[in-house]
Structures are given as C-alpha cells and as structure tokens.
Amino acid sequence: MNRADCERMDRDDPLAGFRDEFVLPADMIYFAGNSLGPPPRAAHDRALEVLDREWGEGLVSSWNAAGWFDLPVNLGNRIAPLVGAAAGEVVVTDSTGIDLYKVVHAALAMRPDRRVIVMEGSNFPTDNYMIQGLIAALGRGHTIRFLEYPDLDRALDGSVAAVCVNHVHYRTGRIHDMAAVTRRAHEAGALAVWDLCHSAGVLPVDLEAALADFAVGCTYKYLNGGPGSPAFLFVARRHHGEARQPLTGWWGHARPFAFDRDYRPAAGIRQMLSGTQPILSLAVAAVGIEMVARAGVDRIRSKSVQLTTLFSELVSIRCGGYGLRVISPADAAQRGSQIAIEHANGYEIIQALASRGVVGDFRSPECMRFGLSPLFLRHVDVWDAVDRLLEVLSTDAWRDPRYAVRKTVT
C-alpha cells in the first residue's frame, strides 16, 4: 500500500465528484466534519436567496410564500429517508439538546409508573445534562442509571421507562446495535430514544426497522448544514397523539394563526414544534441534506468504511511504537465514520497536526478524533495525514511548547 494505491482508489470512487461541491481551504485536510461539516458551495447562493429575495423582497409574506413556516416539516421529510423514517415522522427544529428534552419528556409521560432512564455516562454529555435538568424539573423521583456498553442489557428491568443512547459514540465511534438494544428495551417494557448526531447522513439508519420510538440528531456534522443549524427529531407514527412535549409554543398549535387563548396540540409531528425558527440557518441546512440524499447513504457508508479502514491500518503500520492507542472498534461493522486515537499528549499532537494543515479535534483527557466525511475526503488525504502524523511523532515536533498552550476546544 502506497500513495499511488490511494490515488487509484480515488479514481475509482463513485463519490469523487462531490468534493468539488464543497468549499475547502487549500492545503487543509479536514477531519473535523464529525464536529462541523464544511460549507457546500450551494450554501452561499441559498443564503443569498433567503436574504435578498425571500427576506428582502418578500418580507413578511415569505412566511407563507417562501415556505418558511413549513420548513421544519418539509426539511424533516427530506431527512426521513436518510434515517429510515416515513414522511411526517421527522421535523427539523431547535437544538439537539432541546429536542432530546422534548422526546424524553414524552417518553417518560408514556411510562408513568417507571422512574429510571438508562444512559451511557460517556454519552456526549449534553444528553446527560438535558435529562438531568428534565428529571429535576419533573421532581417525581426519576433517576438515571448510568451504564456503559456492553452492560446495557443488565440494566433493563421493569423500572426502566426509557433507554437513551447515542447511536454512534461521539468519542470512540462505536456503533450501538439499534435493533437489538431497542428490542431489549421493548422486552423490558421501556421505550428507546436514539441520538443520531454521529450517524445521520453517514451511516445507514433504519429507525422503522428497529422499531425505534424516538430519535434526535444534528444537521451540522455529516449533513453539513452549517454551524449550529437546527436539529431534527423523530417520533414513530404509532406514538403520534400519545407523545406530548412540554415546550408547547404556537408553531405546535392545532391552529397557530387563530390566536386562540389556550394551547391545543397540532396533529402529527407538528406538535413537537415550539417557537419561531431561525430561518436563515434552517434554509441553508437544506443544501447539505439534499447532497447526502443525492449521494446515497449506502454509497457514503461504503466509502466511509474504506476510509476508516485505511486510516486505522496506516496508523498501525506506519506509526507503531509511538504510544498511540486506536480506541475505535477494529471491526468496521461496529465503527462509525471516525477513528479515535488516545495518546497522553494527544492535545499537543492535534495542535502540531493543525499547524501542518491536518485538522482533527481533541476530547479531554487524551482523545484525538479524526472524522472521515466521505463526501469530500479522499484516500490520498488519509495517506497524507498519516504522513504528517508520522512526521510529528518521529521528530518529536509535538514537544514544541507552543502546542501545549491550552485554547478552548469545541
């Protein structure tokens, strides 16, 4: 395996053309698409269309004429096929955390005699935080039972109202078996809530086949929606009507423009909406969603497996002996689209790589994450990145004191 092999793989890549649809800085190899995807070129024009035409010319009439009011539902319908949901089961709105609050609230209300939520303590922490806030607000004695894979099974008993798990672990990239965990949750009488932040758009997700009850996910990682673009949430149709969320704003009202005094929930997924949405961010997110739909999640997954396999093999072969520990699963079938590597000086190594144009990210205390977004990364990028990693390690370049200066890291 050498760089020429990588070039050949790129020539054979059916998704190769998508790279040109992104804005990417020259001389940068970007492995942080699992944190913030880069801008699709079309995002520029879409933003100007919203600003200059819809807002500037249409003004207030654009709530209807430009479809602004219906964007959460219409974008949800475009995400639905990417995650194995049907039209009318997904809506794009608010943030992942707030959406999680809504669906877990709904789940707990559907299991009023149960008081336990099972989560992984190592979840992306905001999931824990939101549910801690929720159960404190409810004040009904709910508790979180924190357990780590593979011990989730043992935690499921008749006291469990809901299991709330990240489909792909934000740190290790490990994939949970959605169908199996959901089935075990249901066998225990509990509901299954999935966080798809690290799987939507990059991994085949089949919420319906798994019989998942609820899900949330973000649009700014592998869906390339833009910084903080609104999140999505899923409620299985069989729960529509019964599932109720507490943030009951006018966008979720049965007759939002009647200006009734009292709240009455809309039918269907609209009931999960709350207040007026940030249209510019929401409209631009459509561009990235459309690209993923056009590329096809199955093709994206094939390339993702190739890239993560290549990355981890090259690291093992070329960078052995420097104290790196790949903590992502070795089996590609259990691995999302990232490679996580631990090293006691991971922070400094990530900084040294960044100064050489290789952008990954760092998660305390010592985890380096490399997200492999198949729509714009090439096999030669992986080769070149490992080249520079080897350089940083073999020359002790990471020991340069400027790389130890701590900045806030996202």
Added chain:
Amino acid sequence: MNRADCERMDRDDPLAGFRDEFVLPADMIYFAGNSLGPPPRAAHDRALEVLDREWGEGLVSSWNAAGWFDLPVNLGNRIAPLVGAAAGEVVVTDSTGIDLYKVVHAALAMRPDRRVIVMEGSNFPTDNYMIQGLIAALGRGHTIRFLEYPDLDRALDGSVAAVCVNHVHYRTGRIHDMAAVTRRAHEAGALAVWDLCHSAGVLPVDLEAALADFAVGCTYKYLNGGPGSPAFLFVARRHHGEARQPLTGWWGHARPFAFDRDYRPAAGIRQMLSGTQPILSLAVAAVGIEMVARAGVDRIRSKSVQLTTLFSELVSIRCGGYGLRVISPADAAQRGSQIAIEHANGYEIIQALASRGVVGDFRSPECMRFGLSPLFLRHVDVWDAVDRLLEVLSTDAWRDPRYAVRKTVT
C-alpha cells in the same frame, strides 16, 4: 396638514439617513416591521462573512476564533443597554417561547409555595401556550389566572408566584406601566416577567429602574434581526445563582469543554443557555441590534410618537365614516409603535391595501395592525398609506372577491 407638511417633517428627521441602510422593495410602504423587520443592507455582507470566511475558511476553529461560542453573551451585552439592563444580564438564544419557559420555570421555583401565574389572556398566545405546557409538565397544581388590563391589580395576592405580561400588547399596542406593575407584583411577593417583543428597540425600556425580575424578547421585529433570529432573555443580577432553568444543555455548563458526566450550572447569565446555537441567524442579528444602538432608542421613540400620532390623526380626519375603530390608545404615552384598527372587513381591507403596495397585517377576527418602524418609515409614507386606505374604503375596492380569499396569515 398636507403631504408637503409630511415632506418637511422628513427633512427635519434626524433619523432620516437610516432608511438608506435598509433593503426595501420599491413602491412598497412596509408597516409590518412589528412582525418582521426588513433586512439592513449590511446583513448581506455579514452573512457572507460568516458563510465564506468564518465557516468556509475557519471551519471548526471559528467556534473560538470567530467568537461563535460567545455570541449569545456578546450579543446580549449589546442588547442590554437598549432595555435598561447591565452587561451580563442578557443573553441571545433559542426562541422567545423557549426563553419564556426557562425564566418562568425559574420564577416558579423561586416561589415554591405559590401556585398562580397572572397573565393577560389576550397576550400573544404563545406566551400562554408555553406556560400552559410548563405547568402541565410540573404537575404541581399551578394555574394561570387570566385577567385583562386594567384589572391586573386585583389579581395580585399571596398565591401569585409570577406576573407575566407583554410590555406592549401585540394587538392593541397598549403599553403596560412596567415600573408600576412590577412594584405591585413585588408588594404581593410575586416576581415580574416581561415580554419585550413589541418594545425592544423601539421604546425606552428600563428593566433595572423598574426592578424587573425576568424578561424575554425577540430580535426580528424592531431590531431587524432576520426571520426567526434568536430571542433574548434577561435575568436580574440579584437572581443569578438562585434562578435555575430546566433546559440544562452543555452551553450552560460551568465547564462546557471538560465533558463532565454531570451537569453543573455556569455562573451568571450563561446558565440560561442550552444547546448549540444557529450561528448564521445569530450573527446576522448583530447588524440590526447595532443600528438601533447607533440611532438611539430615545430618538427612535420620538419619531415613533410622531409617526403613530400622524397615522391615527390622518385616519380619523380623512377616513371617518367608514366604520374604522382605532383600538390603540389615543394617548401617545400609552401607545407603542403601532396603530391597530378594527373593521368587520379588516381582512379584505388589508389585502386590498397590500395589492396597492401598503403592507400591514391582520389579526383575527378583525384587527388591522400597522407597525411604524422609525428607522425606515417616513412621514410621507404615512400620508400616502392613508391616501390609499381612503381610496380602498371610498371606492369599496375591498369588496373585490379576490381579497376575501383566506390565506394563512402570520
């Protein structure tokens, strides 16, 4: 009073220059700035700066380098002087409804032995809806006592936890006396929560002088932040530490980048944040906020009083005898920056006006609202609009059946 008088007033207008800083369609007189303000010209460049430079070139590093992560607090600090708050008391985040949920939750927790929230049933309904959702979620027997101005006084007794009122009524434009209502709330041992959606940026607001406890408001009306741009919330500094909101996401964590398992609130106003914010919408909102700060709220208010007085007087003088009822207060001191007029065929009249380039809006069952945004409206606009209103009424133009076709109205 004739059109030449209006032209003279426009020549003497110290704010006249601001009109050119907006994108406004030719031949449109826009009275819906109280619903959605028009784009400042600089919004275009700011959006492209975020898209092409910050997102496109900076990518994930922009969370720090471009100040994205601190935008909610930094924008809050820019809004603070516009509403009589201090730096560190305001944050821009999420939607008005969700922010209201947060602060009312905090208020109720600070009055644990009280179970009543006093509101006007005629509030903008989403305020009612959000609090109805909140008290249903809490399940502790809270009730809303709906009363209308001027009967709020009688409603305040030892059972009242919070009074939650719109500073300027969204329909009539009536201003509540913030200092007086807050004082009476405090005398009764209750907390005062203000919705500033229809006052922020157009009316002097002095939250600190009034000793207001909490407030929320939107940025897309008189602050011209763009469709659905994130809302702001205020927590008086004396309540920091005690006030706790339930949507406890990582942006409100004491150490958001430590990835601790358990939630621990940030000190100060940051604790009111939840999840990742829609940066494009948030960053663009800064433009309109800056313009209002530069124009000065006192100067804006002076012109607002001139415009609303002119509008209501011209309607009375020139359009008498057509069944119009101006429901906004006749006393300018009690009136926000809009004139509301009822008519049994208000819907058709608004449509007929719109087809003549005069854009107001309609609120069921028969309220026509004309928002007078002083940063871009001229006195001659008011003259010309009343001209066309007179034409629509005197020729029965509104009886054209196409104006009766009901569209969704925002």
